[in-house]
Amino acid sequence: MSNLEVAPQETDCTSTPANGTLLIEARTVPLGGVRGITVNRTLPSRQVPTIGAWCFVDHFGPAPADSMVVLPHPHTALQTVTWPLTGSIHHRDSVGSDVIVRPGELNLMTAGHGVSHSEISLVGPDPLRGLQLWLALPDDALNAAPAFEQHTGLPIVETGTLTATVLTGEFAGARSPATTYTPVVGAQLSLRPGTSTIELEPGFEYGLMVLDGPVRVDGRALPDGDLLYLGPGHQGVELSTTTGSRMIMLGGEPFEAELIMWWNFIGRSHQDILRARQEWEDHSVRFGTVAGHGSERIPAPPMPITILKPRRRNKPVRRTDGEDDR
Numbered sequence: 655m656s657n658l659e660v661a662p663q664e665t666d667c668t669s670t671p672a673n674g675t676l677l678i679e680a681r682t683v684p685l686g687g688v689r690g691i692t693v694n695r696t697l698p699s700r701q702v703p704t705i706g707a708w709c710f711v712d713h714f715g716p717a718p719a720d721s722m723v724v725l726p727h728p729h730t731a732l733q734t735v736t737w738p739l740t741g742s743i744h745h746r747d748s749v750g751s752d753v754i755v756r757p758g759e760l761n762l763m764t765a766g767h768g769v770s771h772s773e774i775s776l777v778g779p780d781p782l783r784g785l786q787l788w789l790a791l792p793d794d795a796l797n798a799a800p801a802f803e804q805h806t807g808l809p810i811v812e813t814g815t816l817t818a819t820v821l822t823g824e825f826a827g828a829r830s831p832a833t834t835y836t837p838v839v840g841a842q843l844s845l846r847p848g849t850s851t852i853e854l855e856p857g858f859e860y861g862l863m864v865l866d867g868p869v870r871v872d873g874r875a876l877p878d879g880d881l882l883y884l885g886p887g888h889q890g891v892e893l894s895t896t897t898g899s900r901m902i903m904l905g906g907e908p909f910e911a912e913l914i915m916w917w918n919f920i921g922r923s924h925q926d927i928l929r930a931r932q933e934w935e936d937h938s939v940r941f942g943t944v945a946g947h948g949s950e951r952i953p954a955p956p957m958p959i960t961i962l963k964p965r966r967r968n969k970p971v972r973r974t975d976g977e978d979d980r
Contacts, residue, residue: 675882676883677876677880677881677882678696678699678880678881678882679877679880680696680713680879680880681696682694683712691722693712694879695710695712696711696713696863696879696880696881697709697711698710702861702883704790704913705860705883705904705905706836706837706838706839706858706904706905706907706909707789707790707791707836708789708790708905709788709789709790709909709915710732710786711786711863711881713784713785713863713879714782715740715741715782717782719741719776719781720776720782721775722774722775722782724772724773724952725772725951725952726772726944726950726952727770727771728769728954729768729769730767730769730918730919730930732765732788732790732791733765733788733789734761734762734771734787735762735822735840736755736760736762736786736787737787737902738755738759738783738784739783740780740782741778741780741781741784742754742756742757742776743775743776743784744772744773744775744776745763745771746944746947747763747770747771747772747800747802747944748941751763751771751802751804752945752946758819759804759805760830762832763801764798764800764801764833765800767797767798768938768940769800769941770951771944772944772947789822789835790909790913790920791835792909793911793922794835795835803833805830805831809829811827813826813850814848814849815850816845816852817843817844818843819841821840821841822834822838822839823837823840825839825841826853836907836909838905838906838907839905840902841902842900842902844898844899845869845899845900847896847897847898848895849892849893849894850893850894851893852893853890854889854890856886856888857886857907858907859906860884860891860903860905861881862881862884862901862903863880863882863902863904864877864880864899864900864901865878865899869893870893870894870895872892917931917954917955923962924961927957927962
């Protein structure tokens, strides 16, 4: 999916919270585009630029089933993860993929040096709703060849009063087949009434977001759509609900590389972004072509007048005292 903001700003990738937890409130972002899409965005934020390699979290919908019309657009140095909750999306890309992704199925596209794709939602009985996530690629994968995977049979595991679908990485002994380049985890958690305690990897940081229904995290109510950040050092978390609910969990080892995120590009320097933008505008072979759209594509916005500078992320302090820092 494209970031369709008409005047994208440099993302201020400052330090994460020094310790404990932080509630990241979702902000509404009108993306524009052919029919206009509004999303709730929690990453990146000023306090938390990334959670592991997860660097972009958009929750879109519910919206009319055919409201997403995202024409061909480019990406660099990232992986896109598309997870529909309701409705279906037609994906085409410059690798030659031409697939429809439905709820319970995962689309994973690796940009590497450069890729382009389109996403158009289809008419159907259900409204369109889902998650668009990005994973930043580490330095040794920046020049990887673009690739695409669709996974229609993700592992499902039950623990306590929850059922987890493992999107990426490993959770509760189940491992996703999706290709990733840094230690990460992504899972959809479906909670039945009651309480479950899930184990966490102490070396990871995590984000928890409610999709449906009331949830309490370690006794604290988590508002729908906001993202609860858990810094490194947490070994477990208690989830409880009285009526049943659904949530998303993202995590990973803190991502140390400096990042510049602008429009649909990730780079390490202003020149990386400038070069990618110009090559997209020049119809460079770097981004290939997406079949089925003729000459239609999304043009790149103008570059800002300032120099885009990578911002070093401070290393989060590990939680070691066992106290709740909220």
